[in-house]
Amino acid sequence: MSGLAGLYQQVILDHSREKHGFGLEPTADASSHQLNPTCGDQLTLQLHASDGVISSVTWEGAGCSISMASASLLSDLAPGLSLDDARERIALFRELMHSRGAGIDDEDELLGDAIVLEGVSKYVARVKCAMLAWVALEADLAQLDASR
């Protein structure tokens, strides 16, 4: 798929409306707030984990369809991952986003449905939108490390 249809795949538009994981819990093992000052997109993302395994990721925020869909897709991907696995997936997703449309053929199954965001990598200005939730999870993981 090329052009706009490649960027805004139906799965992305669906996630941007359905927002899996949306709604913050009263407590969390880690939480971070991320803001994109150029467009005002922002979200708060909570990490819930036990015994070194992510049980869930919850979030609230407002922003463009790419940033919202990306947070929703991350909420689907994260549960069941070890903290180290989560770091690995974040690194992989970042690599995908910076691939300028080339993708990361060998390992795309590791990202689950989030691979549909591959089209974003052709639009350099939108990469930060897709990264917002993943950067938040990265900050949460760093918080967990620091509190150990």
Place this chain on the structure above:
Amino acid sequence: MPLPAGTTTELARPLTDDDVLLLRRDFPALQQQVNGHELVYLDSGATSQKPISVLDAERSFYERENSAVHRGAHTLAANATELFENARTTVARFVGARENEIVWTSNATEGLNLIAYGMSNASVGRGGADAARFVLTEGDEILTTEGEHHANLVPWQELAARTGATLRHIPVDDDGTLRMEEAERLITDRTKLVTFTHVSNVTGVINPVEELVRMAHAVGALVVLDACQSAPHRVLDLAALDVDFAVFSGHKMLAPTGIGVLYGRAELLDALPPFLTGGSMITTVTLEASGYLPAPQRFEAGTQKVSQAIALAAAIDYLSAVGMDRIERWETELGARLVDGFSAIPGVRVLGPAAGVHRAGLASVDVEGVHAHDVGQFLDDRGIAVRVGHHCAQPLHRRFGVTASTRASAYLYNTTADVDAAIDGMAAVREFFGVTS
């Protein structure tokens, strides 16, 4: 000066789409396809495209006169100085000012900071008795508005923090117009400075400059006008408006980036302590202290933006040859067409005055259920360039209950077909993103 046939003999005739299509030939950047479509450039509120005559002026300077201005006894230096100072004259005439009232800056933001830091310096005793009227202290008030670009807000927040003065703002109504009854209440003997934009970069609202100047001067307050969205688009006579200071940027009016203008009434500029100091702005320098040149040189420390200033003069020549009155009329027409078109689309809300109210040639919208970035991306796919985000006016967006909007802003090279393309695109946005109800 490249101009459409007929315009030199019929200056008063309103511009038409045919005239504009001829003008557009002068702008190389507008002769391109984007995503398989002819570029429709509706982001001139952010920065304008440049005509060949402006590009040629800058290139020609570097090919012929390039040398240091205001120093050196050689022919090139003399020629460069003459061009540089002639550019100042061109700018001065364009805005109804005298040459010594025009200071070169890098952009409007620097101009506003120059005033703020000059006042800050006065407030710690620099500039002596002459600078007394710029001194701010606890109990003094700086008055801005809720509708400002961050450039006309943040420097005053900093100035207030440094001097102990209080920063206040005139609120806007739901349609983005200033609440003048609040202005009346807020402008008091404590007010030392009133600063506001001439034309809003978000709503296109044209503020009542004369009325605000009258109110400010009645209490002895200085007036700063942000003319960034008016100097490029409207007939502007700063002396007639009776403002004390004004700023604008070259890049929004067909000139290159890196050049801006600060206007100040001569007596004020000569009394305001300098902001940036160093070479070129001094009289006598000893190891202990220095004397400063009168304005405008006292504000022009260091190597100046020579080629950019000369190119700005070429840009003004271009605008003047077309006629600012004709440009203003044309853009008013385009602005009204934009607002009428956007307003008629279900789920699209125009920020600012309703259709039918006089405004500048721009319109910002909030599309229900679709974020501005997605709107901009959708339009870009059709080759239509618009601005998305908060347009450096977060408080105003907060006032409208949105974090971001999509802005289409026109200039003299836009046709009614450009406006219609934006309207057609906007009408298709919500269906594409599946939010039509």
